[in-house]
Amino acid sequence: MESKRFLFVSADAALIGDLAWQIHGEGHDVKYYIEAERDREIADGFVPKTDDWRAEVEWADVIVFDDIWVGPDIGTGALAEELREQGKAVVGGTPNTDHLEEDRGYAMEILEEHGVNTVEHHIFHSFEEGIRHVQENPAPYVVKPLGEVQNVKRLLYVGTEDDGSDVVEVLRAYEKAWGHRMKGFQLQRKVEGVEVAVCGFFDGERFVEPVNFNFEHKKLFPGNIGPSTGEMGTSMFWSRRNELFERTLGRLEDWLADEGYVGSIDLNCIVNATGVYPLEFTPRFGYPTIALQEEAMESPTGEFFHDLAHGRDPDLRVHRGYQVGVRIVLPPFPFDDEKTYDENSRNAAIVFEDGDREGVHIEDAKNVDGQWRAAGESGMPLVVTGKGETMREARVQCYDRVDDVIIPNLYYRDDVGDRWVEGDGDRLHAWGYLGPRDSVGSRSAD
Template identity: 85%
Template sequence: MANFLFCSLDVALITDLAWQVHREGHDVKYYIEAESDTEIGDGFVPKTDDWRAEVDWADVVVFDDIWVGSDIGTGKLAQELREQGNAVVGGTPNTDRLEEDRGYAMEILEEHGVNTVEHHIFNDFDAGIQHVRENPAPYVIKPLGEVQNVKRLLYVGNEDDGSDVVEVLRAYKKAWGHRMKGFQLQRKVEGVEVAICGFFNGNEFIEQVNFNFEHKKLFPGNIGPQTGEMGTSMFWARQNKLFKETLGKLEDWLAEEGYVGSIDINCIVNETGIYPLEFTPRFGYPTIALQEESIESSTGEFFYDLAHGNDPELEVHNGYQIGVRIVLPPFPFDDKKTYDENSRNAAVVFQRESRDGIHLEDTKKIDGQWRAAGESGMPLVVTGKGETMQAARGQAYDRVDDILIPNLYYRDDIGERWIDGDGDRLQAWGYLGPQA
């Protein structure tokens, strides 16, 4: 058994992984920086209020994100700790930058021979508007800087002449001009959106690769405001064509960096090629909860081996998995009054004894009673797995039906895109199956 120190240097994200490792019998301490989130995980995971004081105690230090408050920075801390001889799951300053600076991310991809979508960075709204007028096409607007985490600002254009993108840029100039230090315009590509996620041990990728499909809009049918994520469907496979054409080409660069952990590249794929859109050089949420659900060997041993540069033994469920985020008002918006009236400390009631497939997000336990914690309105992720995506959906939503929280809501269509054609299209284009 090993000592694990989990660090959330901004909001609490890694509670579920800490809980899983703790339940496996490892010694765990969890640190949360954000004052609004310090109660998250209470009753589930042992806590510490000074993570630096625990570094020498820890056999493995795990950082959950790239953010230290409102700045990127866990990569720098992880790099410093590694130089001092600590085993760390975390990034480096350069891998942090992959997420924060979209232009840099595209440069790294191009330098390593990875195909990219046509994209342009603008620091001036009028220059962006002029570019769309001179080059009419559908574009995706991706904000840069501190506002890139305001997910609803990402806009996917629909008009062939780009007129809707021009209107949105005009509106953003008025409303966000003072806070948006720039934005990327990316040519919109039609196809199947798939995220390719590898686990890196400082030297190389492990053999198993995770393929996941995000559902970011609030409402079923993929409509409504952007959220961080409403649910995910996934499966594991070997290092196939999708992997080799993307993350596989970055293996040497990541080894030079000494990166350790999960790294994900979201792509649009069609019959003509694979087009990377953006990196997640850290755990994804709720992706990691769903990955845990599908890991059938020890999660703690896996991350211990990963952090120590070993070749981890990883056994995974070989069918399909889905995860559904259960949310409360006013998610995905910030409105303290609404949260206080509808969601703060809301009781989480289960109608059956089993907690299989129930994963923590913003939850605490007081005297045996599960309650919503924090201020984000994301108490749980519920997962299911099966030999088909349909079976995984059936198990997950069966579990959702047993949860009672006043005012809860969720998307009831996670995984349907796969069944409705995404799986067939990826197969037909030669990205999946035995020859891929």
């Protein structure tokens, strides 16, 4: 494929630097815009930058938005829709698909309208009403904030008490500490089972095959302990359309086509022997999921996204097996503490013990005269990935590569992929959701 021009836009925080770097490394022209001042140095030295993305629109063959947020408000879907009306090829959402993430009640309505079962859920804009609901209907609940404050991932709370008493206490605490920022919250009845995300790339008319199934590790510490971080690591595999896909994202294919959606869309679910229960949408790239998806792609990445944005039913060839990705973080992640960050992490040198950077992807990093360094304010410099014919082999390769990374004060989860090996894979097969083996690769639970 001849060189194309890609414009990457982070209308809020910088998230898409690694994909820009990958496509730039394939020989394409790239320009990257970052709105958030605190993130402006991220990806410096890896990709060319621009200070005015709108001035580059006519230059670009493809425009890629990395998130739904424009500052504190959703809005990239409207920008993408506007650009498409001008005839531009865009990877990005629409106003309605933005709302799938921002408004959890709306998301559940769309699922129900298309025949997808949902777990019992209620939206509240009053803490008092939410507390009263739990007291009158005692059970374990999951608390999910609404609006821009949902990006503060540690506010998501999964209840453990059968009478909901812990949820009541958490809501009272949130009212005092966050009541001025929370637009509201969703209470979702807690369901036990295997947590799995169904993810597909959509080209404006249809889902591209194969589709992706990934397993997120959101808590800070191994064993799923500690504060929610957004994501500490991901394991995944790819498959043709199977029962799990057809009962979830597959039912939204016509709706997404009517919207003209282009890009990655992810539906996180709890699955058990009695059914599939969607939890939440990610109508955009996932992080660090996209880095791991890049690692799995055997098709040229730039060609794939160029064809996706132009609705050309792109060829997607992926690794036959399993992939594991681990996020390397620095203090005070996942919290904000400027003093701690300055003392322990700012501009930290990133060194590779044997010089091999295979499977290493950048997040909040920069390249200063050949020396990689931590950048930004968030303390998430790298994602390290591995592949294998089995999940166990993918884990071994990933963590062997992690061992080669040297950054003062780094930390990470050392159990990414364990849940699949320890039984999640066997359960999904036993319940009949994954179907037979296919041309994409082996489905061994080892």
